[in-house]
Amino acid sequence: MSTAPYSLTGEGLAKKFGRSALFKGICLSAATGESLSITGPNGSGKSTLMKILAGIQKPTAGNVDLVSGSSIEKTQWLSHIGYTGPLVNPYDELTGLENIAFAARPADAGERAGRLLETFGLGPHRDKKVKHYSSGMKQRLKLILAFLNDPPVLMLDEPGMNLDSAGTALLHSYLESVRKEKIIIIATNDPLEEQLCGRTIKLG
Amino acid sequence: MKAISAAVKSVYILMPAAIVMAFLWAPPAQVLGDSSRIMYFHVPIAWVSILAFIVSGIASILFLADRKGSFARLDGIAYNSAEIGLVFTVLTVITGSIWARISWGVFWNWDPRETSIVIILLIYIAYFSIQGAMAHNDNRGRIGSAYLILAMITLPFFAFLVPRIYPSLHPDPIINADRTIFLDDRMRSTLAVAIVSFTVFYCNILHIMNRMMKLQNHIEENRHEAD
Amino acid sequence: MRLINILSCAVLLLPAAGAAIPADRAGEPSVTQSAAQVLHGQDMQKNAPSTEQKQEPSTTLYQVMGVVLFIWIGLAVFLFRLDRRVARLENRAQPKQ
């Protein structure tokens, strides 16, 4: 990964589904070292906004730009972004370790994966099929998959979902340890996670 | 917009002219007699169904190529054109098989032209089933367009390559029975007038359907604003 | 769509009617024979042309042309009125936009 600082800007973002508008006129920006939380009631478009920021969906109006030195092409965004959310499901038929092997891009991901598995307490379950995981374990695996390639931008949609208090503490301490070198964007309604981030954007 | 509206109105004059020419002015063909007059309807209808197919294919290509969305509702135009095309394809099959019954004695015998029109029909049916399966899906326009493009690309393989590689599959004498009829000048010009008027007819329907689609969208948007 | 349904019915009649008479004329000299009989009857093709050359104006040809024209006029009136109605709605929608 390049070491140049990243910055993410969104201008005048709007999304319509069919004919009903979800949100409009959202402007935001974040640079490396900054963190952002997106809050709002259910159905206010948090997940959609996250997807738009990650380049997975297109906004109806406005545009998003990810810059590191020079502007990065949209098709390449996902190799710079660690994205996870309720709809990003690992493969049930594969074990935790196999899912990690599938998602791992750089060569040193193996070591990182081992460390992350230990950190998040999944070490003993690495060779179990994901369909035998509990929902909390699955959420931990999803977080590992997002952190795996050490992306400079982290976009976490409801990262605390299904986690027990130990899991939440692990997540928070991990985010605290990397916040200096990354852009972190979290969509959440949990006040604790909201406090973790520098700024808050309210939807709805 | 105004110019198109005016131009397509010429169909109100062209079509009666084509009908009268087809029945009164054009002489009966030497071999087929008066039954050849169905040609002035069958050929233009077949032409319109292919035209509609090509138009919807081109609209689909433009729709996918135009990522900025500067042309609105190209996928809707492709859909409307395909709808007209489906009707005309069915008509082509019906008129064609009536004609085949009169001149060859059978309703159907899979010559290359019959084969290709049936394939167009199948493609349209497939297109409408995939559109129907995605009634309220945001991907609808793009997937339907991609399918139409893919289908349009397979078509030349039937129309040109197959008869050439397998000449034995398609008995040439049968198709030549009507292809080699001598067309005199009056017949030819009648056919030309009929083709032009059916093309304008197609443009007229497409134009009206597109405007109706626009109005429908407009009404639905306004209804939501009122909420 | 309603428009396309009506169109399909109407346009369907147009060429079918056109097909009917020629079959009649191309058949045996007896002009009274109905088109349907000819269509479903024995073969009527090859022996036709020899008897065809009389150029005696058959009323059937005119009748069928009349039917086709009548259908076309109906279709044209429908299209024309639809066109007008759409234009009126467009005019009403325009100022609001």
Add this chain to the structure above:
Amino acid sequence: MGKDILRNLRKDFLVEFRSRFALNVSASFAAIVTIAISLTAGGVPFPANVQAIILWIIIFFSAMNGLSHIFVREEDQGTALFLRTAVDVDSVFVSKFIFNQAFMAVILAVVTPLYLFFLQVRVVHAAHFIFSIAAGGFSMAAATTILAAMVAKAGGKGSLFTIISFPILLPVLWISVSSTSAALNAAPPAGGSLLFLLAFSGFISVISFLLFRFIWLED
């Protein structure tokens, strides 16, 4: 890109091997139909062209049961978004394409021997027969990969895949049937059909590759 393709292929083979659902359905369908036809025929061999037609009908429908599975599974199990974040568009298409080719090869390897065994087929030109089957299967898998993606995005409802595949696959079936029936006849077969199939599959693969991003990436 090469690494991405390998990662995705390894994952697909692993997942498919663990469940074997698609393969089981396709193979059992092929076996049941072949045996049923053989049973009804009562041991009387069909003429060569009928044999070719029946063979390709069996291949077509067995393949239709399984070829869409590769994309439909991703949507059904909700893993499509994970795949999307982990692998870029072009690699997804290429790896799924390769997977479908492998799947088709397995289907052909199951169906053809069964068919030859049960229906007393006498293959006159063995090499031509094998090439016809292989080229036909290759074109079929090549053309249906993108259609599978469309069906998956459309909700993957039942027989939709068969309906939309048929018009596109018709030239392939047509040529394959006549080429296979030539291989079962004493008459010397022409090589043009294999060329046609290769040209067709090459052409359609390129177009599918270009169109795939419009289907895979959402708005």
